[in-house]
Amino acid sequence: xxxxxxxxxxxxxxxxxxxxxxxxxxxxxxxxxxxxxxxxxxxxxxxxxxxxxxxxxxxxxxxxxxxxxxxxxxxxxxxxxxxxxxxxxxxxxxxxxxxxxxxxxxxxxxxxxxxxxxxxxxxxxxxxxxxxxxxxxxxxxxxxxxxxxxxxxxxxxxxxxxxxxxxxxxxxxxxxxxxxxxxxxxxxxxxxxxxxxxxxxxxxxxxxxxxxxxxxxxxxxxxxxxxxxxxxxxxxxxxxxxxxxxxxxxxxxxxxxxxxxxxxxxxxxxxxxxxxxxxxxxxxxxxxxxxxxxxxxxxxxxxxxxxxxxxxxxxxxxxxxxxxxxxxxxxxxxxxxxxxxxxxxxxxxxxxxxxxxxxxxxxxxxxxxxxxxxxxxxxxxxxxxxxxxxxxxxxxxxxxxxxxxxxxxxxxxxxxxxxxx
Numbered sequence: 001x002x003x004x005x006x007x008x009x010x011x012x013x014x015x016x017x018x019x020x021x022x023x024x025x026x027x028x029x030x031x032x033x034x035x036x037x038x039x040x041x042x043x044x045x046x047x048x049x050x051x052x053x054x055x056x057x058x059x060x061x062x063x064x065x066x067x068x069x070x071x072x073x074x075x076x077x078x079x080x081x082x083x084x085x086x087x088x089x090x091x092x093x094x095x096x097x098x099x100x101x102x103x104x105x106x107x108x109x110x111x112x113x114x115x116x117x118x119x120x121x122x123x124x125x126x127x128x129x130x131x132x133x134x135x136x137x138x139x140x141x142x143x144x145x146x147x148x149x150x151x152x153x154x155x156x157x158x159x160x161x162x163x164x165x166x167x168x169x170x171x172x173x174x175x176x177x178x179x180x181x182x183x184x185x186x187x188x189x190x191x192x193x194x195x196x197x198x199x200x201x202x203x204x205x206x207x208x209x210x211x212x213x214x215x216x217x218x219x220x221x222x223x224x225x226x227x228x229x230x231x232x233x234x235x236x237x238x239x240x241x242x243x244x245x246x247x248x249x250x251x252x253x254x255x256x257x258x259x260x261x262x263x264x265x266x267x268x269x270x271x272x273x274x275x276x277x278x279x280x281x282x283x284x285x286x287x288x289x290x291x292x293x294x295x296x297x298x299x300x301x302x303x304x305x306x307x308x309x310x311x312x313x314x315x316x317x318x319x320x321x322x323x324x325x326x327x328x329x330x331x332x333x334x335x336x337x338x339x340x341x342x343x344x345x346x347x348x349x350x351x352x353x354x355x356x357x358x359x360x361x362x363x364x365x366x367x368x369x370x371x372x373x374x375x376x377x378x379x380x381x382x383x384x385x386x387x388x389x390x391x392x393x394x395x396x397x398x399x400x401x402x403x404x405x406x407x408x409x410x411x412x413x414x415x416x417x418x419x420x421x
Contacts, residue, residue: 020050023086026093027163030155049083052076057400060212061274066247073212078170081365081401085166093158101154108150173365173403177214180221181205181396181409183229186382188389189417190302190353192333197301198418203231203260205411206339206358207395209271210251211242213402220254222396222411229413233262233299236289237358238269238309238339242399245279256287262299264289269339269359270311271399277312292337294320296328302416303328305352306337319343325350335416341376341392348388355390356414362394362407369407380407 028042056076059069193200203226210219226234236255241248258264266289268277281291290297292306305328307319319338328334336352338344340359347355362380363369373379378392394410 019087020046023090026090027159031159049079053079069212077213077401081170081403082166084365085169089162089165093162097158100157104150104154169405170403173405176408177398177402177404180225181411184410184412186412187415187417188354189419190333191419192353193416193418194301195418195420200416201231202414203229203234204356204393204414205396206237206393207239207361207397209239209242209397209399210248214397216251219251223254223257225411227259231260234258234260234264235337235356236266237337237356238267239271242271244275245283266291267306267337267339268309270309273311294323296324302333302335304335309339321346321350341378341390344377344385344390348386352388358393358395360392364398364404364407366406
């Protein structure tokens with residue numbers, strides 16, 4: 001098993017190095033006139049970027065000193081997003097390059113063949129200029145640098161467009177995350193919901209991912225947005241943090257300000273188990289949230305249940321649907337908090353009316369949405385499986401790069417509707 005993992009890691013690293021060499025060839029070597037400051041600077045960037053990215057990933061997973069994680073996090077994780085869009089833009093640029101080269105060549109040919117009229121003395125009739133024969137060796141010497149200059153010009157035009165597209169995409173996607181999630185409102189009808197609970201509002205937030213990059217100010221922005229919706233209940237459905245309570249306790253402190261008439265509830269996501277789920281369960285409880293560890297609580301109008309994330313199975317703390325739902329009154333509606341959408345299949349077996357999930361990030365970075373859609377029953381939004389409805393939030397934050405492209409962050413206010421109303 002270790003040998004297989006090592007081989008896979010070597011293949012991935014080799015592919016990663018090859019892609020960066022390709023980017024260096026197109027963006028640095030082909031756009032510079034040989035060794036010099038510009039080429040040296042570009043080379044340093046192309047080498048330092050991937051090294052910082054790997055260092056940021058290793059530092060986070062290995063539990064390096066938090067100050068080091070923060071130093072490496074911003075440049076390292078941003079390079080992760082930037083390298084993706086540089087590669088995609090370069091591939092698109094390969095299709096555009098021949099067209100640009102043809103236009104430049106045509107323009108140069110037109111300029112070279114255009115006749116230059118000779119000055120004509122006053123009072124004399126113009127005569128056709130007689131071209132002077134030029135030695136073949138001199139012509140070739142004159143054309144060679146011109147051809148080389150045109151190739152350099154094409155490389156710079158395409159390379160500049162590639163860099164601008166990648167930087168612009170990542171910059172806008174990062175701004176979208178840092179300004180905070182938007183509020184979505186979705187109405188979900190439940191057949192078993194009593195008329196008295198018609199219009200009950202649940203604020204659903206997932207995948208905040210507090211860590212070396214997104215810290216206390218981001219948490220405060222999320223809390224303020226949730227509170228502004230004045231929900232009846234708040235559901236935090238996992239992946240709250242990427243780190244320990246020791247490092248991220250201050251960042252999570254604004255959660256104590258969450259306000260809802262029927263309280264705030266929390267279930268674990270897979271990332272909580274990377275840094276100690278038990279300590280975070282206790283921390284959120286201290287902050288005033290109610291952890292639902294394979295448990296259920298009876299609210300006046302419906303049951304609210306929660307199950308642990310699948311990642312807890314490695315620690316003997318996986319999801320237990322029987323414990324959470326086994327002995328309930330099935331005539332009452334039940335809303336289940338479960339981090340991963342794939343858990344809906346068990347929810348169907350236990351006659352859950354509505355499951356609230358996150359985990360997918362909506363793909364976070366296009367075209368990652370195609371991969372996320374292939375590995376999850378629902379990528380984002382409201383769906384139905386048998387008699388169970390599933391709502392998947394795209395999440396409030398971001399993992400790795402603080403960037404989203406094609407998958408804007410959200411906090412969703414689910415308004416429950418009684419079919420008896």
